[in-house]
Amino acid sequence: MITIDNLTVSFGAVQALRSVSFVAETGKITAVLGANGAGKTTLLRTISGLKDPKSGTIRMDERNLVSMKTEDIARLGIGHVPEGRGVIGEFTVEENLRLGAMMAKVNLREGLDDQYAQFPVLGERRKQHAAKLSGGERQMLAMARALIAKPSVLLLDEPSLGLAPLVTSQLMHTIQALCETSDLTVILVEQNATSALRIAHHAVVLHVGKAVANDTAANVAANENLRQYYLGLVE
Amino acid sequence: MDPFLTSRIVSDILGGLTNGVTYGMVALSLVLIWRSTGILNFAQGAMPMFATYVGFGLLSYHWGYWPCVVVCVVAGLLLGGLTERLLVRGLYGKPEINPIVVMVGFLIVLEAIAASIWSSTPRSLPSPFSSVDWHLAGKPLSLSPFTVYEISTALVVMIAVAALFRFTKLGLQLRASALAPEVSRLLGVRVGRLLTLGWMLATVVGVITTILVAGGGFFSGLTPQVMDGIFAYGFIAAAIGGLESPVGAIVAGVVLGIVNQFVDDFVNQNAVIIIALVLLIVALMIRPSGVFTKIAHRRV
Numbered sequence: 001m002i003t004i005d006n007l008t009v010s011f012g013a014v015q016a017l018r019s020v021s022f023v024a025e026t027g028k029i030t031a032v033l034g035a036n037g038a039g040k041t042t043l044l045r046t047i048s049g050l051k052d053p054k055s056g057t058i059r060m061d062e063r064n065l066v067s068m069k070t071e072d073i074a075r076l077g078i079g080h081v082p083e084g085r086g087v088i089g090e091f092t093v094e095e096n097l098r099l100g101a102m103m104a105k106v107n108l109r110e111g112l113d114d115q116y117a118q119f120p121v122l123g124e125r126r127k128q129h130a131a132k133l134s135g136g137e138r139q140m141l142a143m144a145r146a147l148i149a150k151p152s153v154l155l156l157d158e159p160s161l162g163l164a165p166l167v168t169s170q171l172m173h174t175i176q177a178l179c180e181t182s183d184l185t186v187i188l189v190e191q192n193a194t195s196a197l198r199i200a201h202h203a204v205v206l207h208v209g210k211a212v213a214n215d216t217a218a219n220v221a222a223n224e225n226l227r228q229y230y231l232g233l234v235e
Numbered sequence: 236m237d238p239f240l241t242s243r244i245v246s247d248i249l250g251g252l253t254n255g256v257t258y259g260m261v262a263l264s265l266v267l268i269w270r271s272t273g274i275l276n277f278a279q280g281a282m283p284m285f286a287t288y289v290g291f292g293l294l295s296y297h298w299g300y301w302p303c304v305v306v307c308v309v310a311g312l313l314l315g316g317l318t319e320r321l322l323v324r325g326l327y328g329k330p331e332i333n334p335i336v337v338m339v340g341f342l343i344v345l346e347a348i349a350a351s352i353w354s355s356t357p358r359s360l361p362s363p364f365s366s367v368d369w370h371l372a373g374k375p376l377s378l379s380p381f382t383v384y385e386i387s388t389a390l391v392v393m394i395a396v397a398a399l400f401r402f403t404k405l406g407l408q409l410r411a412s413a414l415a416p417e418v419s420r421l422l423g424v425r426v427g428r429l430l431t432l433g434w435m436l437a438t439v440v441g442v443i444t445t446i447l448v449a450g451g452g453f454f455s456g457l458t459p460q461v462m463d464g465i466f467a468y469g470f471i472a473a474a475i476g477g478l479e480s481p482v483g484a485i486v487a488g489v490v491l492g493i494v495n496q497f498v499d500d501f502v503n504q505n506a507v508i509i510i511a512l513v514l515l516i517v518a519l520m521i522r523p524s525g526v527f528t529k530i531a532h533r534r535v
Contacts, residue, residue: 050421082421091411
């Protein structure tokens with residue numbers, strides 16, 4: 001479980017997040033929605049320790065993650081699939097996966113087999129450089145690389161960005177299936193609100209750094225007034 | 236073909252190969268640091284020189300050659316690590332001129348300190364093998380037991396570095412840290428430590444080169460400036476091969492060594508640096524990122 005309490009993050013004079021609070025529960029998907037510049041990516045980067053908050057706390061169970069190093073946070077079992085996917089193009093598919101498995105106490109062979117079973121196309125292209133994969137395949141690789149370490153929390157930043165609708169739909173089903181078959185906690189940042197709300201249990205809507213909604217996904221989806229925020233219709 | 240000419244060509248190739256592997260080793264150490272931290276280490280000759288002085292300083296206490304070599308390597312590890320932590324770490328992300336100025340300054344300081352502690356008089360190092368050339372058909376062959384030791388040591392170091400990067404978990408992390416530091420940190424890789432390790436590794440490659448060069452190679456003696464000339468050719472080799480390519484650095488170093496030897500033999504010694512620079516200019520005109528560099532993007 002990730003508990004965010006009164007989190008404020010600044011870039012100089014600009015506040016990217018303003019007193020944001022919510023709880024991402026174990027085994028559930030929490031969607032974080034908002035227009036461009038709402039602070040969604042900053043939120044995930046702050047959870048992962050890539051950005052220091054000005055104030056507030058981020059707790060994983062009882063442990064405060066604020067001021068911990070990114071690599072130590074990752075070793076606690078928080079997998080972060082960054083925006084733009086972050087696969088290493090110069091590495092083969094298998095090297096990317098090996099890197100993902102390295103810090104976790106998992107059997108590499110079993111981990112690879114699990115991921116190839118989950119994403120068969122990666123198994124077919126295990127010796128190919130990641131730079132040669134399609135956008136959807138790269139997204140699968142980024143997900144598989146995070147999952148091979150068997151994280152307890154998965155932070156997904158715009159996983160559907162640049163993907164065809166069919167691929168996005170498959171991806172969302174994969175995320176949903178992962179949550180249903182394990183106790184994985186997912187914080188899913190998405191601009192594709194419809195897809196995200198379809199699979200999420202809980203949703204937080206950010207608007208210029210402030211949480212304007214923090215409710216069940218069903219309630220957020222049903223609230224017509226909130227759409228203007230995550231569709232970017234409000235200045 | 237004239238047997239004399241044949242032996243002369245063979246001699247030049249062997250002599251060039253010996254020089255070339257040392258250029259290649261310096262170029263490799265430059266590439267290791269450039270790839271991991273985006274810094275051109277102009278003190279890459281001076282740092283190993285200093286560590287070699289520290290190790291071979293123990294000759295005064297009747298230490299043998301091999302124990303001194305071990306101390307040189309340990310001193311190189313420490314100097315490389317401390318330099319990255321205390322001097323270089325604050326330079327990441329700064330304008331490119333900053334690390335250049337700092338590392339040139341560090342080169343001057345190290346050479347000055349070495350001269351004040353150990354003097355500038357060449358200090359002869361003991362050699363574990365004879366430096367007397369073998370002969371072919373009555374002509375010297377530019378090949379001695381020491382040069383065989385020199386070439387084989389260089390080969391072992393190069394293969395070991397390549398194997399480290401290619402086949403080990405540590406190598407995978409080192410490559411990942413260089414290519415995608417932020418992603419590596421998100422996967423739990425301790426990038427800061429690996430940057431330090433990269434500098435330690437590069438300094439050790441430099442130390443081994445210095446021991447070979449000063450112990451019976453070009454200069455047969457250790458001076459504070461012993462690596463200045465080799466560094467210049469190593470730098471040219473790294474630029475020709477491509478600062479992104481360890482294999483390119485080594486191949487360019489070997490080719491440069493052989494070309495230099497032929498120029499020295501068939502033209503004259505003064506033309507050597509001119510031809511080397513011409514090669515550099517031509518190579519960079521044809522492929523500005525280096526002959527062997529395949530991918531131009533890299534993080535700094």
